[in-house]
Structures are given as structure tokens and as C-alpha cells.
Amino acid sequence: MSYDYGEMERKWQKKWSDSKLDHAERDAEKPKFMMIFAYPGVTGFLHVGHLRGYTYTDAIGRYKRMTGYNVLFPVGTHATGNGAITLASKVANNDLDFIDYLVRNGCPREKLDDLKDPMKVVDYFNTVYVNDYWKRFGFLADWRRFTCTLYPDYGKFIQWQFRKLNDLGLLIQKPYYSPTCPVHGPVAVDASETDISKGGNAEVQEYTLLKFKHGNEYLIAATLRPETVYGQVCFWVNPDVEYTRIKKGSETWIVSKPAAEKLQLQKDGITMLEPISGRDMIGWTCEAPMIHREIPVFPATFSDPNVGSGLVTSVPSDAPDDWISLDALKNDPSMAEEYGLSRSLVDSVEPISIITIEGYGDFPAKDIIERMGIKEPGDPRLDEAKKQVYKDGYHIGRMKDTSGPFSGMRVEEAKEKMKQAMLDSGEAEIFYDLTEEVVCRCGRPVNVKRIDDQWFIDYGNEELTERTDKHCYDMDMNPPEFYENVHATLRWFRERACVRQGNWLGTRFPFDDKWIIEAISDSTLYPLYYIISLYANDGRISPDNMTEEFFDHVVLGKGDAKKVSENTKVPESILASIRSDVEYWYPLDMNLGGKEHMTVHFPVFLFNHRAILPDSMQPKGILVNWYITGKKEKIAKSKGGAQPIPGAVEQFGVDGMRLYYAHIASMFVDVEWSEDNVMTYRQRLDRIMGTVEELLSGGDAKEASEIDDWLMSRFNGHLMSVRKAMEKYDLRQMATAVYFEMLNDLKWYGRRGGNNKETVSEALRIWISCMAPITPHVAEEMWSLVGFDGLVSSAQLPEPGPVSGSAEYGETLIRDVMTDVQQIKKVTASDAKKIVLYTSPSWKTAVMRIGLEMADNGTLDIPTLTKKCMADEEMRKNGKAVSEFVKKVVTDLTRSSLDSKRDMMGVDEYSLLASAKDFLSEDMNAEVIVFSADDKDAYDPQNKSRAAVPGRPAIYLE
RNA sequence: GCCGAUGUUGCCAAGCCUGGUCAAAGGCGAUGGACUCAAGAUCCAUUCUCGUAGGAGUUCACCGGUUCGAAUCCGGUCGUCGGCACCA
Numbered sequence A: 001m002s003y004d005y006g007e008m009e010r011k012w013q014k015k016w017s018d019s020k021l022d023h024a025e026r027d028a029e030k031p032k033f034m035m036i037f038a039y040p041g042v043t044g045f046l047h048v049g050h051l052r053g054y055t056y057t058d059a060i061g062r063y064k065r066m067t068g069y070n071v072l073f074p075v076g077t078h079a080t081g082n083g084a085i086t087l088a089s090k091v092a093n094n095d096l097d098f099i100d101y102l103v104r105n106g107c108p109r110e111k112l113d114d115l116k117d118p119m120k121v122v123d124y125f126n127t128v129y130v131n132d133y134w135k136r137f138g139f140l141a142d143w144r145r146f147t148c149t150l151y152p153d154y155g156k157f158i159q160w161q162f163r164k165l166n167d168l169g170l171l172i173q174k175p176y177y178s179p180t181c182p183v184h185g186p187v188a189v190d191a192s193e194t195d196i197s198k199g200g201n202a203e204v205q206e207y208t209l210l211k212f213k214h215g216n217e218y219l220i221a222a223t224l225r226p227e228t229v230y231g232q233v234c235f236w237v238n239p240d241v242e243y244t245r246i247k248k249g250s251e252t253w254i255v256s257k258p259a260a261e262k263l264q265l266q267k268d269g270i271t272m273l274e275p276i277s278g279r280d281m282i283g284w285t286c287e288a289p290m291i292h293r294e295i296p297v298f299p300a301t302f303s304d305p306n307v308g309s310g311l312v313t314s315v316p317s318d319a320p321d322d323w324i325s326l327d328a329l330k331n332d333p334s335m336a337e338e339y340g341l342s343r344s345l346v347d348s349v350e351p352i353s354i355i356t357i358e359g360y361g362d363f364p365a366k367d368i369i370e371r372m373g374i375k376e377p378g379d380p381r382l383d384e385a386k387k388q389v390y391k392d393g394y395h396i397g398r399m400k401d402t403s404g405p406f407s408g409m410r411v412e413e414a415k416e417k418m419k420q421a422m423l424d425s426g427e428a429e430i431f432y433d434l435t436e437e438v439v440c441r442c443g444r445p446v447n448v449k450r451i452d453d454q455w456f457i458d459y460g461n462e463e464l465t466e467r468t469d470k471h472c473y474d475m476d477m478n479p480p481e482f483y484e485n486v487h488a489t490l491r492w493f494r495e496r497a498c499v500r501q502g503n504w505l506g507t508r509f510p511f512d513d514k515w516i517i518e519a520i521s522d523s524t525l526y527p528l529y530y531i532i533s534l535y536a537n538d539g540r541i542s543p544d545n546m547t548e549e550f551f552d553h554v555v556l557g558k559g560d561a562k563k564v565s566e567n568t569k570v571p572e573s574i575l576a577s578i579r580s581d582v583e584y585w586y587p588l589d590m591n592l593g594g595k596e597h598m599t600v601h602f603p604v605f606l607f608n609h610r611a612i613l614p615d616s617m618q619p620k621g622i623l624v625n626w627y628i629t630g631k632k633e634k635i636a637k638s639k640g641g642a643q644p645i646p647g648a649v650e651q652f653g654v655d656g657m658r659l660y661y662a663h664i665a666s667m668f669v670d671v672e673w674s675e676d677n678v679m680t681y682r683q684r685l686d687r688i689m690g691t692v693e694e695l696l697s698g699g700d701a702k703e704a705s706e707i708d709d710w711l712m713s714r715f716n717g718h719l720m721s722v723r724k725a726m727e728k729y730d731l732r733q734m735a736t737a738v739y740f741e742m743l744n745d746l747k748w749y750g751r752r753g754g755n756n757k758e759t760v761s762e763a764l765r766i767w768i769s770c771m772a773p774i775t776p777h778v779a780e781e782m783w784s785l786v787g788f789d790g791l792v793s794s795a796q797l798p799e800p801g802p803v804s805g806s807a808e809y810g811e812t813l814i815r816d817v818m819t820d821v822q823q824i825k826k827v828t829a830s831d832a833k834k835i836v837l838y839t840s841p842s843w844k845t846a847v848m849r850i851g852l853e854m855a856d857n858g859t860l861d862i863p864t865l866t867k868k869c870m871a872d873e874e875m876r877k878n879g880k881a882v883s884e885f886v887k888k889v890v891t892d893l894t895r896s897s898l899d900s901k902r903d904m905m906g907v908d909e910y911s912l913l914a915s916a917k918d919f920l921s922e923d924m925n926a927e928v929i930v931f932s933a934d935d936k937d938a939y940d941p942q943n944k945s946r947a948a949v950p951g952r953p954a955i956y957l958e
Numbered sequence B: 001g002c003c004g005a006u007g008u009u010g011c012c013a014a015g016c017c018u019g020g021u022c023a024a025a026g027g028c029g030a031u032g033g034a035c036u037c038a039a040g041a042u043c044c045a046u047u048c049u050c051g052u053a054g055g056a057g058u059u060c061a062c063c064g065g066u067u068c069g070a071a072u073c074c075g076g077u078c079g080u081c082g083g084c085a086c087c088a
Helices: A005-018 A050-066 A083-092 A096-104 A118-135 A152-167 A226-231 A257-266 A320-331 A333-338 A343-348 A364-372 A382-396 A411-424 A462-472 A480-492 A526-537 A548-556 A561-568 A572-585 A601-612 A645-652 A654-663 A675-697 A706-727 A731-751 A757-771 A776-786 A805-828 A842-857 A862-870 A873-877 A879-895 A898-905 A909-915 A917-924
Strands: A032-037 A070-072 A171-181 A196-198 A204-214 A217-223 A234-237 A242-248 A251-256 A270-277 A285-287 A294-299 A312-314 A428-434 A438-440 A445-458 A476-478 A495-497 A590-594 A621-625 A834-839 A927-932 A954-957
Touching: A005 A654, A005 A776, A032 A050, A032 A526, A032 A572, A050 A070, A050 A118, A050 A590, A050 A621, A050 A654, A050 A731, A083 A096, A083 A118, A118 A645, A152 A171, A152 A526, A152 A548, A152 A601, A171 A204, A171 A495, A204 A226, A204 A411, A217 A234, A217 A312, A226 A411, A234 A320, A242 A257, A251 A257, A257 A270, A257 A428, A257 A445, A294 A320, A312 A320, A320 A333, A320 A343, A320 A364, A320 A382, A333 A343, A364 A382, A382 A411, A411 A428, A428 A445, A462 A480, A462 A601, A476 A480, A480 A601, A526 A572, A548 A561, A548 A572, A561 A572, A590 A601, A645 A654, A645 A675, A654 A675, A654 A731, A654 A776, A675 A731, A675 A757, A675 A776, A706 A731, A706 A757, A706 A805, A731 A757, A757 A776, A805 A898, A805 A909, A805 A917, A805 A954, A834 A909, A834 A917, A842 A862, A842 A873, A842 A879, A842 A898, A862 A873, A862 A879, A873 A879, A879 A898, A909 A917, A909 A927, A917 A927
Parallel strands: A032 A070, A032 A590, A217 A251, A234 A294, A476 A621, A590 A621, A834 A927
Antiparallel strands: A171 A445, A196 A438, A204 A217, A204 A285, A204 A428, A234 A312, A242 A251, A242 A270, A285 A294, A438 A445, A445 A495, A834 A954
16 A cells, blocks of 8 residues: 655645745744754755755654644755855856766756856755755745845945944954965865865975074975974085075075975065075085084985975984985995095984984884885885874874973974974975965965965954853753863854955955855854844845844844934834844744764854843754765765655655654664665555554444554543653654654554544544654644644644553553463463463452552561561461561562553453453454452462462463 | 763664663664465564573673662773864
């Protein structure tokens, strides 16, 4: 049996929309709940992983709606950055893989021409996200409020946000070092390669420039390892390279020509002087920084004028290149001769051991060379050797006692300290360089340039950090680990570059429009904007109206309404309405996002709220969800290999997928996508629909019986656990109760002959209401099938009625008996034709009752209970059996919950089993006879009745 | 390396905070049975090991500790995953 979910989905989505369920309007009568999921970046088609978090959001919103809240659930997209530009350029360049990806995901071919324009790309995906994903999934989002970070009105809001940050002194300017094309300015260096034609994987690396005094000029070496200066024994110059002198302030430096050009980009007051050949410098001595020793200048061909300064200080102990080059020089007398170096000078240079690394000897460089079998300078494996020894040294190394005041420090720490010491004494400077050659798409070389006027948001501000941190304690964050860790993350934040130049989409920086506000910084305060976007979208206000004064008024309540109205040309009534909306909806109650947001988006979201908005508008909750993964790796949008959403929806149905997301795992673990798993959820929905149909077509017992009490008690219990679970947004626990436990209970109800119309109807009302948050379409379908009024989506979740332990206990007993019989059958491998049950003798029940009373008063122990029992004459006759049973009862009562025992005592087991005789007999296909163990005439050939205790009838099979 | 998360019975995944009712929920898969000409779906049962009476034994990454008692608390080790900044 299979249902047409597609038709069902369309039908109910239309009804929701017709009854404006998706509209959220201020309603002072109702408590509000405002929620969002972190809007996605416009970078391609979404995959089944994204819908996980979105589905949680909608389900939570629907639940809140059904428990009395007025819910605002707006959506939008984030298109800032170069994503859309990249996509557009791929289309423009006729990238066949990419075009295939578009078409495979449902993009019509005739649309392709349009998509050469980045803005059209954004529009296209905005439509796809809203129509093909969110609406298709049945979300009750308020579509009228949709916004995108590239909309002009959104831009106005962001500019206002930056004005406020500036007012608060949180915008600061300081130098920043960025890869820059001489013509196009700063460029983005990343693998997507929109700005550059070569070098997408390059990174900016920080070198320490060390100054070696020679006469009244300086040889400049660049190093990544300032901590090794105590091991310097000589200096390398490439004899075949022409270097240059430069004027740096009042000093004269010697560096390679490319280095001189790069330095001009980063440092002030540099002028080029005359060149000098490397060969001429060989045989000089110079004074090494920090250690202030004269060291000789030796020839080395490995030093590359394009890397660093083109000059290298030599630390043979820890640098494989240095070790092997020194070795070569020592072992080849002709080489020394060629450069006029004396034998004794060369021999006098001995490596100094400076760092101890576990697994290495005194000279790590030597060890690694030998281990890798490297024999001579120029071996390409030296690069790998260098990386390895650097890495090990940095992470696990310690400075030996040859390192002066830095002796004993961990390398990691010594590195910073030594660098700082040399910077302070003027013996060193900082220099940035790229790890590989980068070429702009215009063909010109990209180098690191100092930008003096880079803007930052000062997240390092102590006062702000303190206040934000404090607010976090008042928030509801899930998982709890995030609540714990967010404080450390907030403290870790420093200044963050918030604007950039170049080929990017985004909002212009309000104080200098050569800058564009970057992607993280324009997506921090945006939930607030959804309240205002409603008015911008329907034309009641336009971007021109949205001045600083306007936002100050509607968001912060500043200014006189009349004046603001005059200045902004927005009617007073509109201003008042927006202001009331803001006051009603804000703060945001829940912000849901994927785990990648924990260290970036969520903290800046919190910082900006705390900085700009008053106490009453601070966010209340954050919910983090984990991923759906592919085999082995995260399903990435960019890879495009994941199953397209529309196809998945076709295959599994929206509700099947929604149920899958809700139930497959806790929100806080990654889940591997598996079509088989999703399919089983779809089948479960089939089964549920079938069960409802069966229940409706059943007869009517008129009189309610024990099984009806049982079912209602169970359902009330489930209803309570559903509410409890949803308090914590625990959709999984909720789904377990609704789609598994409740279904099983209904099956059992039927199996036990339950068919009272009223009970069934009441149970279905509860059941279907509980399904509405997660599988709303199926719920609506069944709701109307049963004949309930209106839409379940706008109904209220029933309040749970009483739960009766004793009503539930009876069925537990019957199931236990059935399990035990199965168990015995299995062990004895027999197929019993006759099943005899013996309920507990009354004296055991009496002992249990007395024991329970004592446990209630806390006076339960073995001797006292024994004494109390022996006071009874009847019991004394069974003396030995009683004392043994007392022991059992006492351990039993101390271990298990007293409630369950109380429920047990409230039931007459004999009549219960007797009334279930027919059912048991039929179900187990055997004759069933029930005796009380008190019955002297009972049929009991093996004296099994002895074993009977309360809650556990004895069983005899034959 | 630093910070964080995580390791449960064939697989997925609850339980862990708040120790006992835990051989450990639920789902998937598998096996047997019912239904069916048959397949699928559905329903029932079983699914760590042993066991001709409802029991016993050994388990929750590994080692050690606390406790009358540990999957749960503490310490250590190993493995896996994520973040480490201008990237959304």
C-alpha cells in the first residue's frame, strides 16, 4: 500500500497558504516566538544535509505554534562575497562540468545565458531555495519577509549597523598585510580562483628579518625560525645572484632584488641603491643578531632570491639544507679554494646543538638527512626533510641550555619570545611573503602589500567581551557543550578585518565606499532586519527612507516620531507600526545553525547584538545541528555529487525526509546519508496511515474497558514525554514517542480487542496532533480523514490527561508472561499445547505489602520485616519459605522503584490473567489455565506453583 | 601542536550529566513463522555465549582507580572527527 505523497503535499501546502498560516503578525494577546536558521550562502544547489537543520527549525516552529505561541519564522539568503561571481564566470566560460551540474539539478538550459550575470545567479538561486527547498518542504516561514544580503534595503541596514559600531568605538583602523595586484588592488587568494590565474593555494607567511651587521651596512636574512638564532654558525649567500643595496631609513640593507621590491610594498622609506654581486660577499664576516658573534659568509646555491630576502642565516643543527651545504663545503676543498676561503676558517665552523626533540639526537637536521638517505645539496627531498624537522621541533622540541635566557622553554614559546626580543632591540623586523607564486587574472604578479587603512571590528574589546560573555550565561544553548565552550571562543576573538576591496559583492562601507563589508560582518544582526524587511518588500518604505535616523528610531526608539517622520518621509503610522513590531518580536528566541557556526558566526552574532542593542533585545537561544555526511566525507555543495533535493523529495516524500531528519539521530552527531534509511521512514508513514484507516474501519465496543484505560493512560504519558522532549528541542525523543511507541501501543490495543470509538477518536486526536510538527502533510491528511475540524497545523496540542500506573501494569504483566512462555518454549524446544499459570499465594502478597509499607517509611530491613511477618500465625506455618522470601523482597524493594511495586499491588493478578485467558490462548495457540497458588486443588504435577510471586506468576507447560 | 567533540552489542543509534530497575531502548539488517501461486508489503518471534523451565556467564575503545555496586564517576593511554581567522 502506497500513498501519493506528492499530491498530498501540494494539497495541504496550498491550504496553509490560503489560510495565511505562514503570515506572522503582531498579536499582543499571544506570547511570541521568533526563530531563524542561519541563512545559507548562495553558492550553488543545496543538498540533503542542509535540509536537516532547516527541518528542525520548521518542526520547532510548528510545535511552538501548537502550544500557544505566535511564531515568526523568516528566511533569507546570504550572497555577499565572490560565490555568485565565481558561478557566473563558470557559466560565462562555458565550463561544461559546471553547466552539467546546473542542468542535472534542474536548471533549464534556456536559463543559462542569464546566469553569466552574478546578480542573476543570486536571483536564480534565491528562487530555487525558496520554491524548491523551503516551500517544497512545507515550511511555515513568512515568505513576505524574505531578504537577501545584496538587496539595497538590507545594505542600508548593514550601513546603519556599522555606523553604530563606529559610534561605540568598535571600528578601528590599522595596517593589514594583504595579497595585492599592482593594478587590481587586494585580491582573494583561494582555490576558487576568480581573482587569480595562478597560486590559489598560496598562504601568507610571516618571516622574521634578521639583521647582520657588516661594517656600517646590514645583510638581511629572512627566517621562519627565529628561535634557532643560538645555533647560527655561518651565513649563506648565493654567489651566482646579483643582490642589491637599499636605503631603509638611515640604514643600508643588502637583499635580493625581488625582496627589495616586496619590501617596498610593506615598509616605508625604502630606496634602491647599487647592486652587489653575491660572489663579492663570500668571505665577509658579519655580526649575528641576538648572539652577537662574528660569523663568516659562505657560498650556497640553494638560497633562492625569490624566497624571503634571498639571504639565509645558517643553523646546520636544525636546518637540513644548512647541514648538507656546510658538509659539502667542508668535504670539497676545491670549493673553498674557488672562493678564497681558508681551510682553517671552514673547519672552524661547527654546528651548535640547540634544540632537543624526542626521537632525534643532538643534530636533528643530520638525523633526518641520514634517515632519508639524502647525500648532496639540491636533493629535492630536502624540502620534505625541512618540513618534517621543523614540524617536530616546533611541536615537541625544547630549547637546550645553549639558548641563554630562553633555555628550557618549549620551542613554541621560545619562538615568540625570541622574535619579540629581537624586534624590541631593533635586530629584527617582520616581513610577509606568499608561500608560492601568485598571479592575478590580469597576468601581473601578486605580492603582499601593507594596507594602512584596513578597518577592523574590535572584538578584542574587553568591556564588550565581558558583557557578551555574561549574557551567554542567561541563554538557552544546545548542545550543552556549546553553552560551556562559547565563553572560551568569545575570549579568543581579536580584531577582525571587516571590509575588503576588490571584486566582491556586498554592502559599501558607509565611511569610505572603496571598501565592501565582508561576509561575516554583514550577517550578525540580520535577524532583526526581518522585522523591517516586511515593510520594504511591500513598498511601504524604500531604501531612500532608511536613514540612520530611521533605524535609530525604529530599532532603538530614539528621536521624536514626528520629526523622524518629517526627515525620512515615512508616515508616522508606519514608523509606529515598525517600532511596535520590533518591540514585540525581538529578541530572537532561537537561532539555529550548523556546527561550523560555533566558532565564527554565533560569536559575532552575539557580540554585535550585545554591542548595539539594549538588554531587552538580546538573543535568547542558540541551537547547533551537526551534519549529514556522505560516505567518508562531508557532502559539499561544491562537489555537486549529492542527491539533488527535488529528486530526493520525489523518491521519499517530504514527510518521509522530515521524519528521517528528526529521528535518525540526535541533532548533535553526524549522520551518514543512506537512501535505505530514508526509505524505511517513508514506509513507516505508510504503515501509520494504514493503521489509522484500520482503526477507523473497526467496530465499536460501546463500553470502554480496561484496555481503553490502558491506551489512554499510555497516550497521556506519551503526550507528556513529547512536551518534555520539545522543551529541550529533542525532536528525536519526540519522534520516538510519536512514530514508534504510540504506533506500537495502537497495535497492541487492536490485538487485545480494543475497539471503542470514543477511545480511538481521542487517541487519534492526540496522535495526529503530535505528528503535525514533524510530518505536517501526513498529519493533515489523517486529520481530515478522521473528520476533525479545521487544520491540525493551526490546532493546539491536547493537554495530557492522567496517567494510571495500575491501568498500565496489567498489560505489562501479560506481556511479561508471554515473554516468559516464549523463553521457556525456546529453551525446552517444545511446543506446548497446555499452559498453566499460577498467581502468587496470598501470603507472599501480604509480605510484599508489608515490605512496601516499610519501604515507604524508610524502615525496611530484613530482620524487622521477618519479625513482622512471623507475628502472623498463618505465616509462621511457612516459616522457612517466609524468611527466604523476605530476603528476596527486601533486595527487590531497595533496587526497584516503589511506584512500579505499588502499581503491581493495585492489581488482582488472578482475575486479570483469567480475563486475558482467551487472548493468551489464541495468541500462543495453546490451552491456557489460570490458578491461584492458594488453590489446593490446582493441577500442578511439577509443583511449579511454588515459584509464583507477586508480579511474576509461575508457569507450567506441557 | 592548541582548543573542542567523540569511541556502546552485525550496522545506525539511545543510555552517561543525576552510579543499582542495563545483556543495555529503538531502527536497520539477518533468521524462523503467519499471510500469499509467488514476490513485496504487513504481522508475530528470535538475533553476545551457554543452557531441555523463565537461568547462568562474559561485555559498553584500552589500562588503572573510587564504590557494597560502574557503560555511567575519576586518572592515564590509544583511535576518529571538527575548528585554528577574514573563509561562508
